[in-house]
Amino acid sequence: MDLTFSEADEQFRADFRSWLDANLPEQWRERGFWRRQDPDQAFEMRRTWEADKARAGFAGIQWPKEFGGRGGTPSMRAIYDEEMVRYRAPMTVNSLGLTFLAPTVMVIGTDEQKRDIIKPLLHNEVIWCQGFSEPNAGSDLAALQLRAESDGDHYVLNGQKIWTSNALHADKMFGLVRTSQEPKRHRGITMLLIDLKNPDGSYVDGVEVRPLKQMSGALDFGEVFFTDVRVPKANIIGQEGAGWDVAMLLLSFERGSSALPQYAAFRREVDDIIELAGSLGRQDDPNLRQKVSKSIVELECLRYHSLHLLTQVEQGKELGAASSMTKLQWSETHQDIGELFADVAGLYHQVPDDGVDVGDLQASFLWSRSETIWGGSSQVQRNIVAELVLGLPR
Amino acid sequence: MDLTFSEADEQFRADFRSWLDANLPEQWRERGFWRRQDPDQAFEMRRTWEADKARAGFAGIQWPKEFGGRGGTPSMRAIYDEEMVRYRAPMTVNSLGLTFLAPTVMVIGTDEQKRDIIKPLLHNEVIWCQGFSEPNAGSDLAALQLRAESDGDHYVLNGQKIWTSNALHADKMFGLVRTSQEPKRHRGITMLLIDLKNPDGSYVDGVEVRPLKQMSGALDFGEVFFTDVRVPKANIIGQEGAGWDVAMLLLSFERGSSALPQYAAFRREVDDIIELAGSLGRQDDPNLRQKVSKSIVELECLRYHSLHLLTQVEQGKELGAASSMTKLQWSETHQDIGELFADVAGLYHQVPDDGVDVGDLQASFLWSRSETIWGGSSQVQRNIVAELVLGLPR
Amino acid sequence: MYFALTDEQRALQATVREFLADRFPLTSVRALYDDPDNDGDPSELWKAVGEQGWLAVTIDEQYDGLGLGLLDAAVLARCWGEGCAPGPFLPTLVAAEAIRLGGSPDQKKSWLPRIAAGEVKLTLAATGRVNASNDTLSGTAHFVEYAHVADRIVVAADGGTLWLVDPAAGGVTVTRQDALDRSTRFATVTFDKAAGEQLSGQVLPDVADRAAVLYANDLAGIARIALSRTVDYDKTREQFGKPIGSFQALKHALADLHVATTMAEHSGWYAAHALDAHLPDAALSVSVAKAKCSDTARDVTAAMIQFHGGIGYTWEHDAHLFFKRAKREEYQYGDGTFHRERIARLAVDGR
């Protein structure tokens, strides 16, 4: 055991902190700041700031330098994540592109795709969304139906995607489409890059994006409808009909990422809840104290687990289905933290600011209800752990 | 709503209490009394006392008078159960016979069976055990294999039963045997009355009974082995090959019984735990208080549920799968009470008497682990509730 | 021995259910969600409450009431929960209990008949710190339901005294709060030497118990409808070529929730009856009911979201209406922890 970082890693931390000290407006770090901004304006502020950060070398931490990355270590990536949360820096606006699309293109993209996609993505010149889920293909992704009919060197798209994060701001989508009907549903799926907007910012003909309001009232998701939308076949990632394998490769890149950012963010939420308990005079309530500590126990375990995974990655080991365990641990724990917030706040959890500002905690409480559904529901994750890790029969 | 009992019911209560006051030795009601007796001797004491009780008219409370019963109301039965627990009177030694066999014989038995079985059972002249489970037929009862081959007007039995309560004291068994191999496993099963002992108390040739020690060290169960045991075909209950339906009828008699006895017994356990907390100076521990109250909440709900079922029975309504809900509620709650006991006792839960007598609570704690398994495991009960009550698809 | 609703109570239940389904379905509730600026008190619903005599159930016949019991009121509250129904109905019922139990004959005469007829709206302010001296009140009450439309607020002051206050009077400020659950409206009410008229009886504990039972029944209604709708959805929603309700992990979770909901329902009826019949375990049963119904409604509505998958957390789906109402009512008149501590006082301390 050795939980210290190398000198180079710690130097990176110092450099990044200097940059954040100089470049992250003090105001942005205040509780509730982002909640009070107009969403579209907030998006633009974050888009620009993140591009500056990328130009300063603090993006694509682990990516090779040839792709505009920093060529850093997994530990640097962990340090980066930790400091971002510690500074309350705004989260990326291009999350799905950064996490999934770029690493996939690095591995199986054509040279043109590598050139055209990665750097513009890193600099937020193009915002990407992911088009996987459909109304009848949620947990059962292979049931997807968005039809792509061949027409010369183009496909013609008809159908719908749903639960598309970032749909309202995305310029392009990497999506799974059905290019042929086959008895084996997993065949006949193709991964395609689809322009949603024209260069002037207007939507491409036949593309319609509708916001999908969440139970919190926020608009982080959308539905995307396609009517006779033409997409060049050159926009395939991988091969026609190989979309399922491409998607599995793509989703595997989640596995490399530890849950240290979630740990840091949720641990701070618990601190905010402790502060709230103090302001309500409830910090000595023995039952609340037990619940606070239950959450801390699970979060600390999440941190140990992440350090373990980080070690595995640095040792070049395959993580297999470990990401399912990580997801279960952080998403279920975060829901418990939401319940803890409500128990501490009592009826104050219902009103964002009645003398006690609980707006951020309230938003997080509601959002946590979605975290056990998207990105593979807890039920799906438990199936994976049972079958792939424990080897229980289907 | 009217939760009072009728005058006749209350008169019955008064009569029964008088009888108990006069006939239940004071010593028997002391905590730990039965634990300190030799098990075989204790069995005989209870057998005799129970027979006296039956002769006094306090048995078969709801059974018709023609069968030696009292011809009472469902409320009387509930009152009887309640008072038995309140007085810490010893439980019946012929439980499976009383609950299951006798009511079944009343409905589908031959006149001879009615005459030969019911009254001797009620007076503990014959002790019955139930032979259903086998090593490879637990939750999946229809997989049973105990072979009964036809030989003239007899069957010849070869095979094994397991988890047989009362096996060590039983004179006879009502058991399910396989009288033919058929593609539909539920066919080919027959319900048979099997003599385990000869009139002189020795075992019938070919019958071997082995005790099955539980994790508590107690011997409440046994295994019964049959080697070429001859049983007359006249001992069939119902028809040959109709054993599955007979078993379903038989098990349905559990439904009529409310969980008021469990309520009363477990509620007293909670009181014993509260007393234990007091003697350990832990009665003000806020976390223990929450756990105590959680158990009380579930027990009170069990009581309300039982009163509701009692009403349904008195109204002549079908209870359907309500017994599965009742079983889940009492067995899962009793396990929580076991955990509560351990949490209150701390390490004292490990030793029966280190200045603090916890022997009965310890035994109950261990026994509660079996209660979610026998008589239909919690998993089986949840399947029943999901499919038969909620109508969820198989 | 009869543990069930009477035929009359079942008929009342059927009437209210039918009325709400027909005249004030969830689409109407949704309208209140989509427009947080409205007053949350649909006039057509209030009008019906008055016409149907639903506020008259617990009021004595001499004050133009029906002279029924809390169990009858609980039947109404449960329907209200099933329908996520808005408006000052429950708050008025609770405040009316304060006047009925603790008011002087004059106070009863001047308020109870008008309440029974649905002519006035009331509410109870029992959360916060309000001090009474010389018949004036000062302080702040939080989470007062429908204070902005109330004709009178029954205010609990330090020491447990109860006061009738006109929110339109001087010294009273009503500030509306936008609550997560928009099937109610909360306000913070400040009193600055506001005039109050005291109710003579020391009935706050009684009123709080009765309120706890009514909200417990509202929660039991939420739990049942949330469970039924989830079961129905999971019977038809297909993934991997079969209904998701055929997956055993879901089945078992739903079975456990059905057992819990059934127990919650029993506890709601029992507690109402126990207060009506002055059973010796009435206090215990109130806390059992509020604890069980609070926890169960929370668990079932959370499961409703989870077991609907993606659509479950959208604004368009009804799940959040139930989830947010259950979460709000969980903390009204004592949450599970509060009532379990009270049970411990009864069962452990024997007081």
Place this chain on the structure above:
Amino acid sequence: MYFALTDEQRALQATVREFLADRFPLTSVRALYDDPDNDGDPSELWKAVGEQGWLAVTIDEQYDGLGLGLLDAAVLARCWGEGCAPGPFLPTLVAAEAIRLGGSPDQKKSWLPRIAAGEVKLTLAATGRVNASNDTLSGTAHFVEYAHVADRIVVAADGGTLWLVDPAAGGVTVTRQDALDRSTRFATVTFDKAAGEQLSGQVLPDVADRAAVLYANDLAGIARIALSRTVDYDKTREQFGKPIGSFQALKHALADLHVATTMAEHSGWYAAHALDAHLPDAALSVSVAKAKCSDTARDVTAAMIQFHGGIGYTWEHDAHLFFKRAKREEYQYGDGTFHRERIARLAVDGR
């Protein structure tokens, strides 16, 4: 950044596992169950402990130890849990820590080399009330493991002082208790003006922390083996024509237990390392580990019984060996509730 065992630690783990599987399998543990009158301290096992130097791991080299850390001792403790291994090994390790940390040079010199060589057996008595005055002890200690075979008992007296007491000396009475878990032996020890030799250092909190970590790792070992054996059984046991491990409700429960067990395992290693490396969150991590491992081992061993069906609650099956040991160790050196309150002191009160 390296969060894993070293190759040396893994080799140690393999050696101990192999030894126990080979020379002291569960059938040997069962012999102690079937005969409650034996002393619970199999001599062949203790002999191996001495020969293999397993008691020497934390003892400094100058006292003939190996000078390794608590993490290495935790590796041993975890193997001990996996094997339900009996004997005074863990109690001696814990008592040795008291002497190592709090003893005078003379005390260390006279005890540590003999401990390292497996020549003496020790135990810690830290539960009960014992009063020290004029170098004599009076009072009662409960749940003292292996007091009946110990050469010395390290006794914690009021005020947290620690004393070396010879159980054979006058004024000491050792009364054995038959515990549910027969992979240990408990005794009640009374002291009546018994002679004691004080350890100079105020190290009880440190010793208790280190004991908590060792028992947490024992519990993590129990949890893992109980889970693996349940999974293996459920892969082959058939009901309704298929392995019961293919039923989704079981799969999901086992998946959750696997996640919990994995977290418990991490927490056990982390806390041991945190004490070795004096990390700033060492105290927090000790309580995280003991709370998580206690709860997880309890849950997994209960599930082991349930998911084995009928045979799971028989004496013949091994499930109860794990269940009873997990239940015993849950309450040694603080249960989940105790450690969560301590976490609250650190995280809420900041002290």
